[in-house]
Amino acid sequence: MEPGGAARVAENPSGAGAEPPAVREPPIAGRGLRSDARHNRRRIMEAARAAFAERGIDVPMVAIARRAGVGPATLYRRFPTRETLVAEVFADEMAECAGLVDEALADPDPWRAFCTVLTEVCAMQAADKGFTEAFLAAFPDSDGFDERRVHVEHGLDELIRRAKESGRLRADFAREDIVLVLLANGGIVTSDPETTRAASRRLVAHMLRSFESAGGSGELPPVPPIGLGQLYRLPGD
Amino acid sequence: MEPGGAARVAENPSGAGAEPPAVREPPIAGRGLRSDARHNRRRIMEAARAAFAERGIDVPMVAIARRAGVGPATLYRRFPTRETLVAEVFADEMAECAGLVDEALADPDPWRAFCTVLTEVCAMQAADKGFTEAFLAAFPDSDGFDERRVHVEHGLDELIRRAKESGRLRADFAREDIVLVLLANGGIVTSDPETTRAASRRLVAHMLRSFESAGGSGELPPVPPIGLGQLYRLPGD
DNA sequence: CGGCAAACGGATGGTGCTGTCCGTTTGGCG
DNA sequence: CGCCAAACGGACAGCACCATCCGTTTGCCG
Incomplete structure (x- = not known):
């Protein structure tokens, strides 16, 4: 990705190899x-x-x-700043998501894997009002967040590829449809957590039914240009 | 609410019966x-x-x-209060919605009517960030709002009944699914209006595909107890 | 055209949140 | 055990918004 990354150690003026072991302090939270x-x-x-x-x-x-x-x-x-805190808290939840994706990648049934990951991520989201907002907040590349995101994106692409190959997932499914589901799911948060959960489950089931290859009719509208990363909000006055 | 409200006119020292003609002023906005x-x-x-x-x-x-x-x-x-203003503004948009429903009821094709009303209401909503929030704000029965709401609800019920009867709408479709669509659609508002519109169209198309009778598999999760009227938000600290 | 009640809007007190200062407390090392 | 830098939290200034007061302007009726 970054050019000359390995060569940069040569810039170190001290010729000796006695580099202090943790110049780049390991990004472990709250160390020291x-x-x-x-x-x-x-x-x-x-x-x-x-x-x-x-x-x-x-x-x-x-x-x-x-x-x-x-x-x-x-x-x-x-x-x-608030962003620091949000990024830190959200890093944990992002890690959970990544874990779900990796888990799904190990499932031999591609369609089941696809359904599971979508269902579970939405369930997480439905239980947490801040989850979606944090997604949308789009804080700058805070400490490994971006890398994790592309990792998740690649995992999802692979899940989609397999599910389509298996014939269960419609060919006109787009990766942006996943974002669509997440955004939509974020809209159903009500005051009662139990209601929210039920509504989320039903919504996801509807969406999956639409995604599954079957005799649905009509073409879909064009894919909106939504990327997982570039979602911003309206600025203030 | 207040005791003796009607009796208070007797306190008027002028014993004459010259009651002003518009005691209950007609609820026309900004009259007088x-x-x-x-x-x-x-x-x-x-x-x-x-x-x-x-x-x-x-x-x-x-x-x-x-x-x-x-x-x-x-x-x-x-x-x-802010609620007064919101209620007033939103009454207009609610009237538009009611108009859409009534228009759809005149359509001889039940399935097309159903699709049209859902699509158009969601398009309105996608163009207006406050629309969904006003729905959720659940202000108290402000001036005919409630009656309009039940009118719309009855119209929707009728549309659903006809669509199911025609065989195009699945039998397990619930009226709460409409609220589900509206909430979900409210979640996809981004900063760019054009993107929002496209995303909304695609979301609605997905939902309609799921609603249409076809070879989808699996049962839907139970219907969440959402009513058009009783959606509240979290109270403050 | 004259007067007055209705309407207007600048100014102001009150509140809640942000982000920082500073005097006090405390963990941990020698 | 004693010290001191790190850490703590109450207090405070700055700011934005809400909601109201009050002196001035203006539509409208007689």
């Missing part, structure tokens, strides 16, 4: 913090995850701080 | 206002409709006032 700070960092992330899930990504920072039992200053010290 | 006030009221509603469509229902009141070229006080004098 004091024990209490690490503890608070964890509490903040848990509180943030819960708050985002319940009330969406725009929940006040002070509410997260209160919920975590820390002062606002502590929250801002660990996560200077 | 001075000409400039009526003019401003109209400008406010136009500005509000545009602002709601572009930026959603939570757009600042002062932004609407600025856009209408009036002061904040004037806006609040006409519409004491």
